[in-house]
Amino acid sequence: MRVKRTSSSANLKIEKLPDGSTAIFDAGSKTVYSLNATAGAAWEACQGTNSLAGVLNSMQASYDPAVTEEIALEALVQLQEKGLLLISEAPLQPSRRSAVAIAAGVLAPVVLALTSAEQRVFAMQSLSTTAAPTTPRIT
């Protein structure tokens, strides 16, 4: 399995917060992400490596030795679902993921996002009401 960040680092404004969580703003999509400490550790690990084993090792070293492969994988899957990562192989099955969540307890990763979808809808509405010009403009 290979993992890769989707956005160029120039687009991402990242801040580690005092409560251990990580906040990310993607200037390209205008989306805001909030990653709890576990998800943040997985995200951090993806900078230096691109394999599950590498991510797991990094999370155990930098965050918590109790992180399991299932927890690391779940974090990567959530980051992928929110569009922050690309994973080259199929993610875990839903039933298996629920079991991971219960087992992980406080180490369960959480990735939340606020998109600018409403803004895009508004822009589309504005465009659709523009009348056709009576005389073509030279451009």
Add this chain to the structure above:
Amino acid sequence: MGTGALSIEALLCVLEQANPSGEFFRGAAETLDRHLVSTRPAWPKATPRGPSRPLTIGMATYNDYDGVYFSVQALRLYHPEITDRSEILVIDNDPLGPCAAALKSLEDSVPGYRYFPYGSFEGTTVRDLLFREANGEYVLVMDAHVLFAPGSLGRLLRFLETQNQAMDLWQGPLLSDDLRVQATHFDPVWSGGMYGRWGLDARAADVDSPPFEIPMQGLGVFACRKDVWPGFNPRLQGFGGEEGYIHEKVRRNGGAALCLPFLRWVHRFQRPAGVPYKPTWADRIRNYLIAFDELQLDCGPVVEHFENVVGAEAARPMIDAALREIAGPWHQFDAKFAIGADPARCEAMIGSRVRRIDLPQTPTNPEIGRILAHRGAIQEAVWQGLHKILVLEGEPIQGVVYESEDFDRILRETPDTPTMVALWLRRQGNFDVFGRSMKPGADQAQAAG
């Protein structure tokens, strides 16, 4: 397992921990702003200010794109010698109207052109705002359907550069449609519902004659140093009443109203398709009475003239309403703003004209929108040099008074974006400490009693 959306409340918690000057905070706050406010700004944005230039050529328009277009392009085509030394400032007094987008788009093709939307009230005195917003030392105000004789503006600029201490108001001869000098001034007499009747001074026949003093003139074209512009009374609204009044204010300020014989202009008087605004006798009578009251002039001639022109039976209710307003308790306020409340109801309640400020809809916390609207009224007061304002809001309608000594502090101590207001409220911010509450019905009765 949390794979859902980041709620507004959760993002506010995140922002409380983030560095407010960091890139994450700035970007996230912009995204959150769009989620907090459910209504989008309906007006085109003002063009950012460019570098300062000696002369601002300003015009105010109400749905007259053609007038603006041809006036602006005539300035560029026939007066290229001033292009690099002037800016063109257009105040759009109907920024929700059909011409707004087209007026705004001229900024893309006309260097030095600046679009400025303004919709708190409508009227000819919005030209006052050209001086507030001008980026030049001198301001030439023109109707948005005026053309200048070739060479006149280059000569005006050379003249103005010798006038950096002047307190004067400068105007020029009006040309008729056959391009002959038709008039130079208004004689100070009442005529046809206006104070002032066109007159012709022979000295204007020679374009090289020196400037000469005039009693007054129509305000199709006039210029003044920005710093000494005496300003229109902020209570004036609608169309008419400034001629003569502003000339008298200039004189009382130590200046003179001068006709510059070289500053020749033509004016589109004919409007066969009609005008998009509705001048009313009530506005005109009210404006004259407020202006005469401000100058402590005898209002008798105003009353007599309009009783003759409109008929006593029709004029008297309009005159009485204006005189009641001037004598009433709300006249002390330079401006009354309706926020969220129906302006017509507010006007009926206090017997005075009001301005409108947009109330942003912020469903997650309506107080955010309310604070932004109050700040908007205070910002407008600072910008226009107002001293005392009344904000009307709510159901039943309530009033809040703000005074100039508090304006800067309020704007300094309160945030100006939806996200920053939301965070400020979470820190127990309370905007109500800045103003003084007033119940229009009760306080009016008290003041009257």
